[in-house]
Amino acid sequence: MIHARPAGVSVLICTYNGAQRLTPTLEHLARQQVAAGTAWEVILVDNGSTDNSLALGMACWNHNGSPVPLRTFLQPVPGKNNALELAYQEAAYEYMCIVDDDNWLEDNYLQSGFDLLSRQDTIGVLGGSNKGAFEVPPPAWFARVSRIYAVGEPLVFTGTPPQQLTTLGKITQGTPWGAGLFIRHAAWRLLKEANFESLFTGRIGEKQLSAGEDDELCYAVRLIGYELWYEPALRLTHFMTKGRLTTDYVPRIIHSFSQTYSRLSAYRRLVYTPDIDYSKNMSWVKDFAYITLRTFSIKNLVKYIKLRMKGDIEYLLEGQQFYTWFNFIVDYRETRSNYLKVKSMQERARLLSKTSLSNKVADL
Structure with a gap:
């Protein structure tokens, strides 16, 4: 029997050669305004990096005062999903927050998610809204394709007929952004007990952009009886390097979405x-x-x-x-x-x- 985790938040960060991206991400985490009674931790999983990401991440965390434990793990098998599986297993608390190594959480992010999940036990997955930050000024065309970069409000709907959800509420159509996504550990445990096997590997390094694992997780959690919710007060900044802001990169993202369609x-x-x-x-x-x-x-x-x-x-x-x-x-x-x-x-x-x-x- 798999026992329940205690109430709290486990922040899960999976990285591949993310040493340069990790510093601001961890600095924002270190500034989280969390109530004294709310337990939390950070789990950092290295997915086969060659840039000493774990050591640099730990040094950055110590430099910022180590407000909570940061535990590090190595997952040599390529694929973000493999790294996340390890993080799920090691998470100490019932609420898990998936944070990419280029996500900067606003100061109340973890506490807001903890409070809502504590009040509403039917929520299996909870997501928010993102804004962009850029290494170089974004090109003029960026605003027209910003959603493929997970920037802005996600296209999620509620009600009959469906209406776009822009306030706190239950999602009946669509899925929230994967960046900053909260998932209830009980939902994950039930999936694993039911022999859930992902149809995706997730992003592999910088060459393979195949995604879909975030949407798959949302749909799977919904299929087993939990709800998806959107909370626009959960806000983070998604940082993008100049290499991702080119007309050569956009077709690669769109092609990866097309490849995920059949599985999703x-x-x-x-x-x-x-x-x-x-x-x-x-x-x-x-x-x-x-x-x-x-x-x-x-x-x-x-x-x-x-x-x-x-x-x-x-x-x-x-x-x-x-x-x-x-x-x-x-x-x-x-x-x-x-x-x-x-x-x-x-x-x-x-x-x-x-x-x-x-x-x-x-x-x-």
């Missing part, structure tokens, strides 16, 4: 259309017909051509739908297999939850 669609089908049985071929045929009609509509084609002819960088965003259509065909077998795998995990989690509830009732 297994979760989306179970979250948003649970009554449709995708173990049957006809369900996939109908989806393919719908995606084809939407992708190649006259309106979409005209918009894409106009943006492309103008040289507007937004044509890359419009073009993502064509990658998505292509990946639907190429990844069909894998997507169907993933759907069945995720559905089995969800069913195991439901059975575990029922068994746990029955045991609690029997103990009363």
Whole structure:
């Protein structure tokens, strides 16, 4: 049996060659305004760096007064997800906050998240809003594609019909930003007990930008019965180096998003259309017909051509739908297999939850 963690916040930082980025990130953490009764810690996981990140991170933390313990670990297996798995296992407290090595939390971030999660035990994942900071002035086109950099308010919705959520509340459509994301350890424990296996490795170094693990975690937590919430008062600054502010970098991000679509669609089908049985071929045929009609509509084609002819960088965003259509065909077998795998995990989690509830009732 996996025992519950005590109340508190474990800040999880995974880094690859992040020595230069870590200093301001840790300085902002050291300035956190946390109530005397709120326990917290920092866990720093090195994912195969070659720049002495752990030692430099510890030196920076000591220089800033070591307000709480900072524990360091090495995960030599490449991939952010592998580093996070280790951090989840080592976390001492019930609320975990995933902080990238280029995220600067506002001073009340941890306390605000702790307070809300303590009051609302149905929340499995909690996210906030981000703003950008830049090594060099951002290009003029940045504002039009800022969301692919996880800057601004996330596109999350609530209610029926869905309305964009800009105040504190439950998310019914979409997922919050992965940067600064809180996750309840109980939700993670239930996922692992249900044999959850991520379909992603996460970002690997600087060469492979494949992401999707943040969205996957949100969808998985929702599938096992927890809620996703948005709290705009949770604010952080996402720092970007000049190498990420080029027209060569943007297509790489968009391409990585297109590659994640097929895997995430297994979760989306179970979250948003649970009554449709995708173990049957006809369900996939109908989806393919719908995606084809939407992708190649006259309106979409005209918009894409106009943006492309103008040289507007937004044509890359419009073009993502064509990658998505292509990946639907190429990844069909894998997507169907993933759907069945995720559905089995969800069913195991439901059975575990029922068994746990029955045991609690029997103990009363």
